[in-house]
Amino acid sequence: MPPAATIRIQSEPFDVPAETARLTAGRADIGGIVAFTGLCRDEGGRLEALELEHYPGMAEEEIGRVAETALARWPLLGLTAIHRHGLIRPGEDIVLVIAASAHRRAAFEAADFMMDYLKTRAPFWKREHLIGGTKGPWVEARAEDDAAAARW
Amino acid sequence: MPPAATIRIQSEPFDVPAETARLTAGRADIGGIVAFTGLCRDEGGRLEALELEHYPGMAEEEIGRVAETALARWPLLGLTAIHRHGLIRPGEDIVLVIAASAHRRAAFEAADFMMDYLKTRAPFWKREHLIGGTKGPWVEARAEDDAAAARW
Protein backbone atom coordinates (compact mmCIF):
# COMPACT_ATOMS: atom_id res chain seq x y z
CA MET A 1 0.00 0.00 0.00
CA PRO A 2 1.46 3.38 -0.92
CA PRO A 3 1.96 5.86 1.94
CA ALA A 4 -0.41 8.77 2.45
CA ALA A 5 0.91 12.03 1.06
CA THR A 6 1.24 15.06 3.32
CA ILE A 7 -0.31 18.11 1.61
CA ARG A 8 -0.44 21.54 3.23
CA ILE A 9 -1.37 25.04 2.13
CA GLN A 10 -0.17 27.67 4.58
CA SER A 11 0.92 31.28 4.84
CA GLU A 12 3.75 30.64 7.33
CA PRO A 13 7.21 29.40 6.28
CA PHE A 14 7.90 25.66 6.32
CA ASP A 15 10.74 23.76 7.95
CA VAL A 16 12.51 21.53 5.40
CA PRO A 17 14.56 19.44 7.88
CA ALA A 18 11.49 18.85 10.07
CA GLU A 19 9.44 17.78 7.06
CA THR A 20 12.24 15.48 5.90
CA ALA A 21 12.60 13.98 9.39
CA ARG A 22 8.87 13.30 9.45
CA LEU A 23 9.25 11.10 6.34
CA THR A 24 12.28 9.16 7.57
CA ALA A 25 11.49 8.79 11.29
CA GLY A 26 11.76 5.23 12.55
CA ARG A 27 12.45 3.57 9.22
CA ALA A 28 15.51 2.31 7.35
CA ASP A 29 14.06 1.29 3.98
CA ILE A 30 14.52 4.69 2.29
CA GLY A 31 17.53 4.90 -0.02
CA GLY A 32 16.98 8.29 -1.60
CA ILE A 33 15.23 11.56 -0.82
CA VAL A 34 14.75 14.38 -3.29
CA ALA A 35 13.67 17.71 -1.81
CA PHE A 36 12.76 20.56 -4.11
CA THR A 37 12.41 24.04 -2.64
CA GLY A 38 11.05 26.89 -4.75
CA LEU A 39 12.09 30.37 -3.63
CA CYS A 40 11.03 33.94 -4.32
CA ARG A 41 13.61 35.72 -6.52
CA ASP A 42 14.12 39.47 -6.35
CA GLU A 43 14.16 39.68 -10.18
CA GLY A 44 17.30 41.74 -10.33
CA GLY A 45 16.36 43.84 -7.33
CA ARG A 46 13.06 45.25 -8.62
CA LEU A 47 10.83 42.96 -6.55
CA GLU A 48 9.59 43.92 -3.08
CA ALA A 49 7.52 40.75 -2.68
CA LEU A 50 5.35 38.20 -4.45
CA GLU A 51 1.69 38.01 -3.55
CA LEU A 52 0.34 34.48 -3.89
CA GLU A 53 -3.41 34.20 -4.28
CA HIS A 54 -4.97 30.74 -4.13
CA TYR A 55 -8.32 28.98 -4.32
CA PRO A 56 -8.87 27.62 -0.80
CA GLY A 57 -10.14 24.09 -0.79
CA MET A 58 -9.35 23.41 -4.42
CA ALA A 59 -5.62 23.99 -3.85
CA GLU A 60 -5.37 21.14 -1.32
CA GLU A 61 -7.67 18.90 -3.36
CA GLU A 62 -5.82 19.44 -6.63
CA ILE A 63 -2.36 18.92 -5.12
CA GLY A 64 -3.79 15.83 -3.45
CA ARG A 65 -4.92 14.52 -6.84
CA VAL A 66 -1.46 15.15 -8.32
CA ALA A 67 0.09 13.37 -5.32
CA GLU A 68 -2.22 10.36 -5.77
CA THR A 69 -1.07 10.11 -9.38
CA ALA A 70 2.58 10.19 -8.29
CA LEU A 71 2.00 7.57 -5.58
CA ALA A 72 0.31 5.28 -8.11
CA ARG A 73 3.06 5.76 -10.68
CA TRP A 74 6.26 5.46 -8.62
CA PRO A 75 7.13 3.13 -5.71
CA LEU A 76 7.40 5.94 -3.16
CA LEU A 77 7.97 5.54 0.57
CA GLY A 78 7.01 9.13 1.37
CA LEU A 79 5.66 12.23 -0.37
CA THR A 80 5.15 15.76 0.96
CA ALA A 81 3.97 18.91 -0.81
CA ILE A 82 3.61 22.28 0.93
CA HIS A 83 2.65 25.50 -0.84
CA ARG A 84 2.58 28.91 0.80
CA HIS A 85 0.18 31.75 0.03
CA GLY A 86 0.12 35.43 0.92
CA LEU A 87 2.98 37.92 0.73
CA ILE A 88 6.39 36.32 0.26
CA ARG A 89 9.67 38.27 0.25
CA PRO A 90 12.68 37.62 -2.00
CA GLY A 91 14.82 34.81 -0.61
CA GLU A 92 11.88 33.20 1.19
CA ASP A 93 10.56 29.73 0.38
CA ILE A 94 7.35 29.34 -1.65
CA VAL A 95 6.91 25.65 -2.28
CA LEU A 96 8.37 22.36 -1.04
CA VAL A 97 8.14 18.88 -2.51
CA ILE A 98 9.86 15.92 -0.89
CA ALA A 99 9.81 12.44 -2.41
CA ALA A 100 11.40 9.41 -0.73
CA SER A 101 11.96 5.95 -2.22
CA ALA A 102 14.17 2.87 -1.95
CA HIS A 103 16.09 3.84 -5.09
CA ARG A 104 16.86 7.33 -6.30
CA ARG A 105 15.23 7.25 -9.75
CA ALA A 106 11.66 7.12 -8.37
CA ALA A 107 12.34 9.99 -5.96
CA PHE A 108 13.83 12.20 -8.68
CA GLU A 109 11.07 11.52 -11.17
CA ALA A 110 8.24 11.88 -8.69
CA ALA A 111 9.54 15.21 -7.31
CA ASP A 112 10.08 16.54 -10.84
CA PHE A 113 6.59 15.40 -11.88
CA MET A 114 5.00 16.92 -8.77
CA MET A 115 6.57 20.31 -9.50
CA ASP A 116 5.58 20.29 -13.18
CA TYR A 117 2.00 19.48 -12.22
CA LEU A 118 1.85 21.89 -9.29
CA LYS A 119 2.97 24.66 -11.64
CA THR A 120 0.28 24.00 -14.22
CA ARG A 121 -2.64 22.59 -12.16
CA ALA A 122 -2.54 23.90 -8.58
CA PRO A 123 -4.78 27.01 -8.33
CA PHE A 124 -2.23 29.63 -7.30
CA TRP A 125 -1.54 32.97 -8.97
CA LYS A 126 1.48 35.19 -8.43
CA ARG A 127 1.45 38.97 -8.52
CA GLU A 128 4.54 41.13 -8.29
CA HIS A 129 4.85 43.89 -5.72
CA LEU A 130 7.58 46.24 -6.87
CA ILE A 131 10.16 48.15 -4.85
CA GLY A 132 8.59 51.51 -4.01
CA GLY A 133 5.21 50.07 -3.12
CA THR A 134 3.44 49.80 -6.48
CA LYS A 135 1.55 46.67 -7.36
CA GLY A 136 3.06 45.18 -10.47
CA PRO A 137 1.47 42.82 -12.97
CA TRP A 138 0.15 39.34 -12.43
CA VAL A 139 2.83 36.89 -13.46
CA GLU A 140 2.02 35.31 -16.82
CA ALA A 141 1.99 31.56 -17.28
CA ARG A 142 4.96 30.29 -19.25
CA ALA A 143 4.54 28.00 -22.25
CA GLU A 144 7.57 26.04 -21.08
CA ASP A 145 5.72 25.06 -17.90
CA ASP A 146 2.98 23.46 -20.01
CA ALA A 147 5.65 21.78 -22.13
CA ALA A 148 7.34 20.45 -18.98
CA ALA A 149 4.07 18.98 -17.69
CA ALA A 150 3.38 17.40 -21.08
CA ARG A 151 6.58 15.32 -20.71
CA TRP A 152 4.80 13.01 -18.28
CA MET B 1 31.17 33.02 -14.30
CA PRO B 2 29.81 29.82 -12.78
CA PRO B 3 30.11 29.48 -8.99
CA ALA B 4 32.73 27.24 -7.44
CA ALA B 5 31.37 23.85 -6.39
CA THR B 6 31.73 22.69 -2.81
CA ILE B 7 33.10 19.12 -2.75
CA ARG B 8 33.82 17.22 0.45
CA ILE B 9 34.72 13.66 1.37
CA GLN B 10 34.28 12.99 5.07
CA SER B 11 33.51 10.26 7.58
CA GLU B 12 31.26 12.39 9.79
CA PRO B 13 27.57 13.04 9.00
CA PHE B 14 26.65 16.16 7.05
CA ASP B 15 24.11 18.86 7.88
CA VAL B 16 21.67 19.35 4.97
CA PRO B 17 20.07 22.62 6.20
CA ALA B 18 23.49 24.14 6.93
CA GLU B 19 24.76 23.15 3.48
CA THR B 20 21.63 24.57 1.86
CA ALA B 21 21.93 27.82 3.84
CA ARG B 22 25.53 28.15 2.69
CA LEU B 23 24.33 28.20 -0.94
CA THR B 24 21.52 30.69 -0.42
CA ALA B 25 23.07 33.07 2.15
CA GLY B 26 22.86 36.72 1.16
CA ARG B 27 21.33 36.23 -2.27
CA ALA B 28 17.85 36.40 -3.79
CA ASP B 29 18.44 35.21 -7.36
CA ILE B 30 17.89 31.50 -6.65
CA GLY B 31 14.46 30.23 -7.70
CA GLY B 32 14.88 26.49 -7.14
CA ILE B 33 16.98 24.16 -5.04
CA VAL B 34 17.11 20.39 -5.50
CA ALA B 35 18.70 18.45 -2.65
CA PHE B 36 19.31 14.74 -3.05
CA THR B 37 20.19 12.70 0.02
CA GLY B 38 21.25 9.08 -0.33
CA LEU B 39 20.73 6.94 2.77
CA CYS B 40 21.87 3.57 4.03
CA ARG B 41 19.02 1.02 3.86
CA ASP B 42 18.83 -1.92 6.26
CA GLU B 43 17.96 -4.28 3.35
CA GLY B 44 15.01 -5.84 5.07
CA GLY B 45 16.74 -5.90 8.46
CA ARG B 46 19.76 -8.02 7.52
CA LEU B 47 22.24 -5.11 7.37
CA GLU B 48 24.25 -4.00 10.39
CA ALA B 49 26.14 -1.32 8.45
CA LEU B 50 27.67 -0.40 5.12
CA GLU B 51 31.43 0.03 4.92
CA LEU B 52 32.41 2.63 2.35
CA GLU B 53 35.97 2.39 1.06
CA HIS B 54 37.26 5.20 -1.12
CA TYR B 55 40.36 6.31 -3.01
CA PRO B 56 41.56 9.38 -1.10
CA GLY B 57 42.56 12.19 -3.37
CA MET B 58 40.96 10.74 -6.48
CA ALA B 59 37.50 10.82 -4.88
CA GLU B 60 37.60 14.62 -4.45
CA GLU B 61 39.22 15.13 -7.85
CA GLU B 62 36.77 12.95 -9.73
CA ILE B 63 33.69 14.47 -8.08
CA GLY B 64 35.23 17.85 -8.84
CA ARG B 65 35.50 16.91 -12.52
CA VAL B 66 31.87 15.78 -12.58
CA ALA B 67 30.87 19.06 -10.88
CA GLU B 68 32.81 21.12 -13.45
CA THR B 69 30.89 19.33 -16.20
CA ALA B 70 27.58 20.13 -14.49
CA LEU B 71 28.55 23.79 -13.97
CA ALA B 72 29.49 24.10 -17.64
CA ARG B 73 26.30 22.44 -18.81
CA TRP B 74 23.60 24.07 -16.66
CA PRO B 75 23.22 27.69 -15.48
CA LEU B 76 23.72 26.87 -11.82
CA LEU B 77 23.95 29.36 -8.96
CA GLY B 78 25.30 26.82 -6.49
CA LEU B 79 26.44 23.20 -6.39
CA THR B 80 27.48 21.04 -3.44
CA ALA B 81 28.46 17.37 -3.28
CA ILE B 82 29.42 15.58 -0.08
CA HIS B 83 30.20 11.88 0.14
CA ARG B 84 30.86 9.99 3.37
CA HIS B 85 33.22 7.06 3.85
CA GLY B 86 33.73 4.56 6.64
CA LEU B 87 31.09 2.61 8.54
CA ILE B 88 27.55 3.89 8.00
CA ARG B 89 24.49 2.53 9.81
CA PRO B 90 21.02 1.97 8.31
CA GLY B 91 19.05 5.21 8.29
CA GLU B 92 22.18 7.35 8.15
CA ASP B 93 23.05 9.65 5.25
CA ILE B 94 25.72 8.58 2.72
CA VAL B 95 25.74 11.22 0.02
CA LEU B 96 24.36 14.72 -0.54
CA VAL B 97 24.04 16.71 -3.75
CA ILE B 98 22.50 20.18 -3.78
CA ALA B 99 21.97 22.16 -6.99
CA ALA B 100 20.59 25.70 -7.04
CA SER B 101 19.48 27.72 -10.06
CA ALA B 102 17.17 30.55 -11.12
CA HIS B 103 14.68 28.09 -12.63
CA ARG B 104 13.91 24.60 -11.43
CA ARG B 105 14.75 22.59 -14.57
CA ALA B 106 18.51 23.23 -14.33
CA ALA B 107 18.57 22.31 -10.63
CA PHE B 108 16.68 19.05 -11.19
CA GLU B 109 18.78 18.00 -14.16
CA ALA B 110 22.11 18.92 -12.60
CA ALA B 111 21.36 17.06 -9.33
CA ASP B 112 20.16 14.00 -11.25
CA PHE B 113 23.26 14.10 -13.50
CA MET B 114 25.60 14.51 -10.50
CA MET B 115 24.14 11.44 -8.81
CA ASP B 116 24.31 9.29 -11.95
CA TYR B 117 27.96 10.26 -12.43
CA LEU B 118 28.90 9.96 -8.77
CA LYS B 119 27.51 6.42 -8.81
CA THR B 120 29.51 5.30 -11.82
CA ARG B 121 32.69 7.43 -11.63
CA ALA B 122 33.46 8.41 -8.02
CA PRO B 123 35.92 5.87 -6.54
CA PHE B 124 33.83 4.47 -3.67
CA TRP B 125 33.05 0.83 -2.94
CA LYS B 126 30.37 -0.46 -0.59
CA ARG B 127 30.65 -3.60 1.48
CA GLU B 128 27.84 -5.03 3.57
CA HIS B 129 28.30 -5.82 7.25
CA LEU B 130 25.56 -8.20 8.28
CA ILE B 131 23.62 -8.44 11.53
CA GLY B 132 25.56 -10.81 13.76
CA GLY B 133 28.93 -9.35 12.90
CA THR B 134 29.92 -11.17 9.71
CA LYS B 135 31.35 -9.23 6.81
CA GLY B 136 29.11 -9.70 3.82
CA PRO B 137 29.95 -9.30 0.15
CA TRP B 138 31.11 -6.23 -1.70
CA VAL B 139 28.10 -4.63 -3.33
CA GLU B 140 28.05 -5.31 -7.06
CA ALA B 141 27.72 -2.50 -9.58
CA ARG B 142 24.31 -2.39 -11.20
CA ALA B 143 23.91 -2.27 -14.98
CA GLU B 144 21.07 0.22 -14.51
CA ASP B 145 23.49 2.70 -12.96
CA ASP B 146 25.59 2.62 -16.13
CA ALA B 147 22.42 2.98 -18.19
CA ALA B 148 21.37 5.96 -16.07
CA ALA B 149 24.71 7.69 -16.61
CA ALA B 150 24.53 6.99 -20.34
CA ARG B 151 21.36 9.14 -20.56
CA TRP B 152 23.49 12.27 -20.32
Add this chain to the structure above:
Amino acid sequence: MTADPAPPVKLVYFAWVRERVGMPDESVALPEGLATVADLIAWQRSRGEEYAHAFEHADIIRVALDKRHAPHGALIAGAREIAFFPPMTGG
Protein backbone atom coordinates in the same frame (compact mmCIF):
# COMPACT_ATOMS: atom_id res chain seq x y z
CA MET C 1 -45.84 19.68 -13.89
CA THR C 2 -43.36 22.40 -14.68
CA ALA C 3 -39.64 22.02 -14.13
CA ASP C 4 -38.28 23.42 -10.86
CA PRO C 5 -36.28 26.59 -11.43
CA ALA C 6 -32.55 25.89 -11.35
CA PRO C 7 -31.00 26.66 -7.92
CA PRO C 8 -28.58 29.57 -7.85
CA VAL C 9 -24.94 28.77 -8.58
CA LYS C 10 -21.93 30.29 -6.82
CA LEU C 11 -19.55 31.89 -9.30
CA VAL C 12 -16.03 32.45 -7.98
CA TYR C 13 -13.26 34.59 -9.50
CA PHE C 14 -9.50 34.70 -8.96
CA ALA C 15 -6.51 36.91 -9.83
CA TRP C 16 -7.12 39.34 -12.70
CA VAL C 17 -10.49 37.76 -13.53
CA ARG C 18 -11.58 38.70 -9.99
CA GLU C 19 -10.18 42.20 -10.36
CA ARG C 20 -11.90 42.82 -13.69
CA VAL C 21 -15.26 41.42 -12.58
CA GLY C 22 -14.86 43.52 -9.43
CA MET C 23 -15.88 40.88 -6.86
CA PRO C 24 -14.55 37.61 -5.49
CA ASP C 25 -17.81 35.69 -5.89
CA GLU C 26 -21.51 36.00 -6.52
CA SER C 27 -24.60 33.84 -6.37
CA VAL C 28 -26.40 33.73 -9.72
CA ALA C 29 -29.44 31.98 -11.17
CA LEU C 30 -28.17 30.89 -14.56
CA PRO C 31 -30.48 31.36 -17.53
CA GLU C 32 -31.78 28.27 -19.27
CA GLY C 33 -29.91 26.99 -22.28
CA LEU C 34 -26.36 27.12 -20.94
CA ALA C 35 -25.06 23.59 -21.45
CA THR C 36 -21.26 23.82 -21.45
CA VAL C 37 -18.48 25.81 -19.84
CA ALA C 38 -18.05 27.57 -23.20
CA ASP C 39 -21.76 28.58 -23.18
CA LEU C 40 -21.33 29.95 -19.66
CA ILE C 41 -18.26 32.01 -20.61
CA ALA C 42 -20.12 33.43 -23.63
CA TRP C 43 -23.01 34.42 -21.33
CA GLN C 44 -20.61 36.02 -18.86
CA ARG C 45 -19.28 38.26 -21.64
CA SER C 46 -22.81 39.56 -22.21
CA ARG C 47 -23.31 40.69 -18.61
CA GLY C 48 -21.72 44.14 -18.87
CA GLU C 49 -18.51 46.00 -19.41
CA GLU C 50 -16.57 44.46 -16.48
CA TYR C 51 -17.53 40.93 -17.53
CA ALA C 52 -16.79 41.65 -21.19
CA HIS C 53 -13.32 42.78 -20.10
CA ALA C 54 -12.70 39.82 -17.76
CA PHE C 55 -13.80 37.24 -20.35
CA GLU C 56 -12.43 39.08 -23.38
CA HIS C 57 -10.02 36.25 -24.27
CA ALA C 58 -12.29 33.30 -23.60
CA ASP C 59 -9.72 30.72 -24.68
CA ILE C 60 -7.30 31.49 -21.86
CA ILE C 61 -9.91 31.44 -19.07
CA ARG C 62 -9.62 28.31 -16.91
CA VAL C 63 -12.69 26.92 -15.20
CA ALA C 64 -13.22 24.61 -12.24
CA LEU C 65 -16.55 22.89 -11.57
CA ASP C 66 -16.89 22.16 -7.86
CA LYS C 67 -13.12 22.56 -7.43
CA ARG C 68 -12.08 20.32 -10.30
CA HIS C 69 -10.52 21.59 -13.52
CA ALA C 70 -12.98 21.34 -16.44
CA PRO C 71 -12.39 21.84 -20.18
CA HIS C 72 -14.55 24.35 -22.06
CA GLY C 73 -16.55 21.51 -23.54
CA ALA C 74 -17.59 20.14 -20.13
CA LEU C 75 -21.27 20.15 -19.14
CA ILE C 76 -22.05 22.47 -16.25
CA ALA C 77 -25.29 20.81 -15.13
CA GLY C 78 -25.21 20.00 -11.43
CA ALA C 79 -22.22 22.17 -10.52
CA ARG C 80 -22.83 24.29 -7.42
CA GLU C 81 -19.60 26.28 -7.46
CA ILE C 82 -18.03 27.40 -10.72
CA ALA C 83 -14.65 29.16 -10.61
CA PHE C 84 -13.03 31.29 -13.33
CA PHE C 85 -9.35 32.18 -13.33
CA PRO C 86 -6.26 32.80 -15.46
CA PRO C 87 -3.70 30.04 -16.12
CA MET C 88 -2.02 29.06 -12.86
CA THR C 89 1.36 30.53 -11.92
CA GLY C 90 2.14 28.95 -8.56
CA GLY C 91 5.01 26.65 -7.68
Add this chain to the structure above:
Amino acid sequence: MTADPAPPVKLVYFAWVRERVGMPDESVALPEGLATVADLIAWQRSRGEEYAHAFEHADIIRVALDKRHAPHGALIAGAREIAFFPPMTGG
Protein backbone atom coordinates in the same frame (compact mmCIF):
# COMPACT_ATOMS: atom_id res chain seq x y z
CA MET D 1 74.31 6.36 -23.74
CA THR D 2 71.94 3.72 -22.39
CA ALA D 3 68.33 4.51 -21.38
CA ASP D 4 67.78 5.27 -17.71
CA PRO D 5 65.96 2.44 -15.95
CA ALA D 6 62.26 3.30 -15.54
CA PRO D 7 61.53 4.71 -12.07
CA PRO D 8 59.38 2.51 -9.84
CA VAL D 9 55.64 2.98 -10.10
CA LYS D 10 53.19 2.93 -7.19
CA LEU D 11 50.46 0.36 -7.73
CA VAL D 12 47.32 0.87 -5.61
CA TYR D 13 44.46 -1.55 -5.00
CA PHE D 14 40.92 -1.09 -3.69
CA ALA D 15 37.99 -3.19 -2.47
CA TRP D 16 38.14 -6.88 -3.49
CA VAL D 17 41.11 -6.27 -5.77
CA ARG D 18 43.01 -5.10 -2.68
CA GLU D 19 41.81 -8.08 -0.66
CA ARG D 20 42.81 -10.59 -3.32
CA VAL D 21 46.22 -9.04 -3.96
CA GLY D 22 46.67 -8.91 -0.20
CA MET D 23 48.04 -5.39 0.13
CA PRO D 24 46.79 -1.83 -0.37
CA ASP D 25 49.74 -0.70 -2.49
CA GLU D 26 53.25 -1.56 -3.61
CA SER D 27 56.14 0.10 -5.41
CA VAL D 28 57.16 -1.82 -8.50
CA ALA D 29 59.71 -1.43 -11.30
CA LEU D 30 57.64 -2.38 -14.34
CA PRO D 31 59.31 -4.62 -16.92
CA GLU D 32 59.98 -3.17 -20.34
CA GLY D 33 57.45 -3.72 -23.06
CA LEU D 34 54.26 -2.82 -21.16
CA ALA D 35 52.62 -0.15 -23.28
CA THR D 36 48.95 -0.07 -22.32
CA VAL D 37 46.72 -0.61 -19.31
CA ALA D 38 45.72 -3.94 -20.89
CA ASP D 39 49.40 -4.99 -21.10
CA LEU D 40 49.84 -4.10 -17.45
CA ILE D 41 46.79 -6.11 -16.36
CA ALA D 42 48.05 -9.11 -18.35
CA TRP D 43 51.42 -8.80 -16.61
CA GLN D 44 49.73 -8.55 -13.19
CA ARG D 45 48.00 -11.88 -13.84
CA SER D 46 51.40 -13.49 -14.31
CA ARG D 47 52.74 -12.41 -10.92
CA GLY D 48 51.38 -15.28 -8.84
CA GLU D 49 48.27 -16.89 -7.50
CA GLU D 50 46.90 -13.84 -5.64
CA TYR D 51 47.35 -11.62 -8.69
CA ALA D 52 45.89 -14.25 -11.01
CA HIS D 53 42.82 -14.31 -8.76
CA ALA D 54 42.54 -10.53 -8.44
CA PHE D 55 42.86 -9.94 -12.19
CA GLU D 56 40.99 -13.08 -13.26
CA HIS D 57 38.25 -11.13 -15.04
CA ALA D 58 40.40 -8.48 -16.68
CA ASP D 59 37.50 -6.81 -18.46
CA ILE D 60 35.79 -5.68 -15.25
CA ILE D 61 38.93 -4.22 -13.66
CA ARG D 62 38.89 -0.40 -13.65
CA VAL D 63 42.14 1.51 -13.76
CA ALA D 64 43.14 5.05 -12.83
CA LEU D 65 46.40 6.63 -14.00
CA ASP D 66 47.48 9.31 -11.55
CA LYS D 67 43.92 9.48 -10.15
CA ARG D 68 42.14 9.73 -13.50
CA HIS D 69 40.02 6.97 -14.99
CA ALA D 70 41.76 5.36 -17.98
CA PRO D 71 40.43 2.86 -20.54
CA HIS D 72 42.29 -0.40 -21.05
CA GLY D 73 43.74 0.96 -24.27
CA ALA D 74 45.38 3.95 -22.58
CA LEU D 75 49.18 4.25 -22.59
CA ILE D 76 50.74 3.96 -19.14
CA ALA D 77 54.01 5.73 -19.91
CA GLY D 78 54.68 8.51 -17.40
CA ALA D 79 52.10 7.45 -14.83
CA ARG D 80 53.51 7.45 -11.29
CA GLU D 81 50.50 6.00 -9.48
CA ILE D 82 48.34 3.34 -11.09
CA ALA D 83 45.21 2.16 -9.28
CA PHE D 84 43.18 -1.02 -9.86
CA PHE D 85 39.66 -1.51 -8.56
CA PRO D 86 36.23 -3.03 -9.23
CA PRO D 87 33.39 -1.00 -10.76
CA MET D 88 32.38 1.78 -8.36
CA THR D 89 29.40 1.34 -6.06
CA GLY D 90 29.28 4.59 -4.11
CA GLY D 91 26.54 7.19 -4.10
